[in-house]
Every structure is written in C-alpha cells, then in structure tokens.
Amino acid sequence: MERRHTVSVPLVIVAALLAGMATVIVWLAFPGKGHSTALGGSASGTILRLAEDSWNGREMSTASDVPQVFYNNKVNTPKDYKSLLVTFSATSDQHNEGRLGISCTANGSPCDSYVSHEDDTLGSIVIGYHGGLDWHDNAVSQSWCVSNPKGVQQRILLGIDNAYGVEEGVGDSAEVFFEHGNVTIDAVNLSGCGTGGFFFEEINLLAPTHR
Amino acid sequence: MQRRLTINVPWTLAAGLFAVLATLLIWLSFPGAGDSRGLALQNGAMLRVAQDSWNDGQISSDSTEPVVFYDKKVSASKDYKTLYVTFTATSEQHNGAVNLSCWIDGNECDSYGNHVRLQWNEGADWHDNSVTQSWCIQARKGEITLGLDNEDGGGEGTGGGVAPIIHAPTPKDGVGGGVFIEHATVTIDAVNIAGCTANHWIEVGGELAPVIHGH
Numbered sequence: 001m002e003r004r005h006t007v008s009v010p011l012v013i014v015a016a017l018l019a020g021m022a023t024v025i026v027w028l029a030f031p032g033k034g035h036s037t038a039l040g041g042s043a044s045g046t047i048l049r050l051a052e053d054s055w056n057g058r059e060m061s062t063a064s065d066v067p068q069v070f071y072n073n074k075v076n077t078p079k080d081y082k083s084l085l086v087t088f089s090a091t092s093d094q095h096n097e098g099r100l101g102i103s104c105t106a107n108g109s110p111c112d113s114y115v116s117h118e119d120d121t122l123g124s125i126v127i128g129y130h131g132g133l134d135w136h137d138n139a140v141s142q143s144w145c146v147s148n149p150k151g152v153q154q155r156i157l158l159g160i161d162n163a164y165g166v167e168e169g170v171g172d173s174a175e176v177f178f179e180h181g182n183v184t185i186d187a188v189n190l191s192g193c194g195t196g197g198f199f200f201e202e203i204n205l206l207a208p209t210h211r
Numbered sequence: 212m213q214r215r216l217t218i219n220v221p222w223t224l225a226a227g228l229f230a231v232l233a234t235l236l237i238w239l240s241f242p243g244a245g246d247s248r249g250l251a252l253q254n255g256a257m258l259r260v261a262q263d264s265w266n267d268g269q270i271s272s273d274s275t276e277p278v279v280f281y282d283k284k285v286s287a288s289k290d291y292k293t294l295y296v297t298f299t300a301t302s303e304q305h306n307g308a309v310n311l312s313c314w315i316d317g318n319e320c321d322s323y324g325n326h327v328r329l330q331w332n333e334g335a336d337w338h339d340n341s342v343t344q345s346w347c348i349q350a351r352k353g354e355i356t357l358g359l360d361n362e363d364g365g366g367e368g369t370g371g372g373v374a375p376i377i378h379a380p381t382p383k384d385g386v387g388g389g390v391f392i393e394h395a396t397v398t399i400d401a402v403n404i405a406g407c408t409a410n411h412w413i414e415v416g417g418e419l420a421p422v423i424h425g426h
Contacts, residue, residue, distance in 0.1 A: 008217045020232060045258040045287075047400075085262060085398065087299075099338075114266035114394045118338045125394050127301050127341035130332075140341040143299045143396040145264040188259050196263025197283030197355070197397065200270045 042080050048187040050075040050084075051156075055181035060160055063175040067103045067121055067159025071183055079151035081187035086111060086144045086156055090181035091137035092128045099163035100128030100176040104144045106154045111144035112193065119163035126163045128176065140178065145193035156185060252290035252403045260285040260294075261355075261399035270359060273389035277312045277326065277358025286352035287401030294348040295402055296320065296355060300395035301339040302330050307361040309390045313346045315353040320346040321407065326360060342392065347407035355399060361390040 042048075051073050062068045077084070084106070092100050103124035104111035110123030118126040127140045148154060162176045261283055272278040285294065294315070302309050312325035319325050329342040 006217065006219050017228070017232065021228075043258065045260055045401075047257055047259050083262060085396075112264060112266050112394075116339075116394075125301055126339040129337050129340060131335050131337050138340070141299055141343045142301065142341055142394070143398075145262055145396055188262055190259055190262050192259075192262030193264050195265060195267070196261060197281045198263055198265040198270075198395070199282070200265070200278075200280050 042078070042189050044189055046081075046189040048078070048081060049184065050077065050187050051183065051185040053183045055090075055179075059177045059179045060181065061175050061177040062160050063098070063162050063165065063173075065121065065161055065163065065165030067101070067124060067161040069157050069159050070181075071158035072155070073183075073185065074153060074155045075185055075187075076153050077148060077151045077187040081151050081189050082147070082149050083188050083190055083192045084146040084148050084154060084156075085184075085186045085188060085192075086146060086158075087141070087184045087186075088143075088158060088181065089139070089141040090178040092140045092176070092178040093134065093136040093138070094128055094130060094177070095134050095175045096173045097132050097164045098129075098174040098176040099126050100140065100178065101126050101161040101163040102140075102142055103159040103161065104146075105157045105159075106146045106148075107152075108155075111146045111156075116163075119161070121161055121163070124159070124161055124163065128178075129163075137179070147193040148187075149191070151187075158183065252288075254403055256290075256403040258287055258291060258401040259398060260287055260401050261397060263397050265300075265393070265395040269391045269393045270395065271389045271391045272359045273307070273361050275360055275362060277310075277360045279356055279358045281357035281397055282354065283397075283399070284352075284354045285399050285401075289351065291351045291401035291403050292349070293402045293404060293406045294350055294353070294355070295400045295406075296346045296348065296357075297343070297398045297400075298345070298357060298395065299341070299343040300392040302342045302390070302392045303336065303338045303340070304330065304332060304334075304361070304390045305336050306334045307331075307390050309342060309392065310360045310362050311344055312358040312360065314356040314358075315348050315350055317354075317356075320348050320355075325358075326362070328362065339393070349407045351401055357397065359390065359392060 053071070053073070060070050075084070086104055088102060094100055099118065101119045101121060101124040103121055105123055114125065116125055125142055127142050128138065130138070146154065160176065160178065162174055164174045263281070263283070270280045296313060298311060308331035309329045310326035311329055312327070313320035314325070327344055329344055330340060
C-alpha cells in the first residue's frame with residue numbers, strides 16, 4: 001500500500017513555494033541571467049566582458065601633445081562588479097623624437113593614480129619610444145584598472161598624444177602612430193586596483209635582506 | 212476564516228520538493244559557493260583571483276639576481292585546472308635588459324624557465340616602452356612570485372631556478388645602470404581548461420597559405 005502524506009498549508013505559503021520553484025527553473029534554464037543580473041550576487045572574481053573592439057583601418061596618428069580621443073565607449077556594469085580592466089594593444093611606430101602616449105579616463109577622471117615623468121598630460125603613459133629611430137612596427141600594450149565600487153556607468157575614453165611635444169615643441173615630423181588596435185573592457189567582481197601583491201622599497205645597497 | 216489548501220501527494224514527491232527548496236535556499240544564501248562549486252563548472256570558465264596595480268613610481272633593479280616585487284597567494288576551487296598570470300607595464304633600461312621571472316610555490320611557473328627577457332635596446336636609454344608577458348601554470352592555487360632582474364645586454368642570463376627570496380640592492384629611482392618598470396598591472400585568472408600544453412602549436416616548416424575550401 002502506497003504511503004501518502006497529507007499537508008495542509010495556507011494558500012499564501014503554497015503561492016510562495018510555487019514562486020520559488022519557478023525561480024529555480026528560470027535560474028537553471030538561464031544561468032547567465034540568473035547569477036549575473038536577475039538576482040545579483042555573482043561569485044567573487046567573476047569576469048564580464050563589456051567591450052571587445054578592434055580597429056583595423058588606417059593608422060591612428062597625432063603630433064599633438066594634447067590627447068586626441070580615439071576610443072569612446074559608455075559601459076554599464078551590474079552593481080556587484082567592483083572594478084573595470086581596460087586593455088589596449090596595437091602595433092606602433094614613432095617618427096623622429098615622437099613618444100607614443102596613451103591616456104585613459106573614466107567619467108572624465110584619469111583611470112588610475114599613475115603619474116608619468118615622461119608625459120605631463122594627466123593620465124597619459126608613454127609606451128613607445130625608440131630614440132628617434134623610425135622603426136615600424138613594435139607591439140604595444142597597456143592595462144588600466146579602474147576602481148568602480150558602486151558599479152556605476154562609466155564612459156571610457158582613450159587618447160593618443162605625442163609626449164615629445166610636452167617640453168620640446170611639436171613638429172609634424174615628431175608624429176606617433178598605431179594600427180591594428182584592440183580594446184577590451186572587462187568588469188570584474190573584485191575589489192581590485194590596489195597594490196595587492198606588489199611591493200617595492202629601496203634598501204641599503206650594502207645590506208640585501210632575505211625574506 | 213483562513214483559506215487553506217490541502218494537497219495530497221506521494222511521500223517521495225514531497226521529499227523531492229523540499230530538497231529543491233533547500234537547494235534554492237543555500238544558493239541564495241551563498242551565491243559564490245553556489246555557482247562556482249555547487250554545480251559543475253562550464254569548461255573554459257574563468258575566475259579572476261587577482262587584479263593588482265602599481266602606480267606609485269618605478270620598480271627597479273641592477274642586480275642579476277631577481278628582485279621580488281610581487282608576491283600573492285591565490286586559490287581557486289577544485290573545478291579550475293590552470294592559472295594564467297599576466298603582467299603589463301611600461302619600461303626603460305639604463306644599460307642592460309628587463310628580465311622577468313615567475314615562480315609558483317618556489318618553482319618556475321612553466322617549462323620555459325626563468326628568466327624571460329622582455330626588453331633590450333642595446334644600451335639605449337629610451338623612456339618608455341611597453342612590456343607584457345603571460346605565464347600559464349598547471350595549478351589552481353599557490354603562491355605566485357614575480358621578480359625583476361637586469362641582465363647585461365650581451366650576457367647569457369642568470370639561468371633558471373633562482374629561489375625568489377632575495378631583495379637585491381637596487382639603484383635610486385632613475386639613476387645608475389638599472390632596469391625599470393612602472394604603471395604595472397598583474398592579473399591572475401583561474402581557468403577551467405586543461406591548458407598550458409603545446410597542443411595546436413606546430414614547428415615552423417610549412418608555408419602559411421590561405422585554404423580555399425572546395426578547391
């Protein structure tokens with residue numbers, strides 16, 4: 001004889017149970033939606049690619065020491081993603097004394113706290129210089145970690161400038177170029193962008209220390 | 212008068228319903244544990260376990276012994292099979308070459324061995340040029356250590372297997388014959404893929420010609 005169990009429950013509880021079951025089914029059927037947006041709470045370290053854009057047209061170039069915007073993207077992140085990692089890669093050449101500077105801003109502010117000694121432009125990083133030798137082409141790459149603890153919308157701008165022009169005048173001959181550019185923007189559920197595992201300190205030249 | 216619903220269900224069905232509800236409750240309470248360990252992880256899934264930036268001046272070395280500048284213990288759940296370490300920065304050399312070394316728990320990160328030369332400009336003091344390098348490690352956890360050394364441009368290197376325990380003497384910022392890195396970023400990703408092998412790589416030998424299907 002089959003064992004049966006009779007449950008007598010209020011209707012509201014039955015409705016809640018059914019709603020819960022429906023949520024599970026939706027979650028199982030659409031896992032990406034489920035854990036990244038519908039219910040929040042993605043796992044720590046989860047990566048979400050927000051942009052993956054390529055430039056395969058003619059060369060981007062400038063002789064100006066003022067960053068010229070070449071990438072403009074407004075990205076939205078789910079609120080549990082706390083940082084963005086912006087990565088630029090390309091191949092580059094510099095004419096004469098040109099110094100390739102790439103700058104990054106997020107909602108109008110520099111993407112990180114780095115200050116270059118080679119480029120007075122706030123937020124710019126020199127990533128290509130070959131002493132006046134016009135060598136075509138050399139790979140360049142750089143990443144910026146953008147702290148975004150509240151997961152707000154960010155407008156990411158990237159600019160190109162010629163850092164040589166900062167102190168020594170700008171001439172058409174000191175032009176910088178890149179081509180075959182790629183930009184990726186990843187949202188990461190990490191409170192990253194701190195020094196984390198980095199450490200460095202000047203120590204006495206005569207007394208190396210052993211950790 | 213309260214409305215009530217009476218359901219007459221088999222015992223096994225009732226037990227099953229309660230099990231599903233319990234699973235849902237645990238998943239909601241521990242979302243990280245839920246989607247990364249509780250259920251099978253998709254092949255190729257990635258988890259970033261470190262994303263660190265150095266924006267405070269230069270890191271430098273004029274030693275042929277690696278100067279450790281990054282040290283971090285990372286761990287991913289057993290679903291993940293490899294770690295992928297990526298370093299990017301911009302660099303200069305006052306004579307010498309920028310070399311990077313990578314260890315996991317004191318062992319070299321891959322079979323290439325330490326160090327990897329990233330930049331050498333025949334002694335030209337060019338400020339600055341980007342450098343980047345990645346290491347694929349067949350492990351899901353461990354202590355990752357990165358070191359910087361300066362190999363004389365014409366030298367053959369210091370060889371592999373140097374234990375990452377030395378803070379070597381370093382020159383003053385921007386002075387001397389050292390090598391320098393700045394605006395550095397390190398990311399470490401755990402990846403659910405049986406990678407880090409030479410699969411799909413082939414020895415150079417054949418011409419790369421477009422393959423036209425149907426001909």
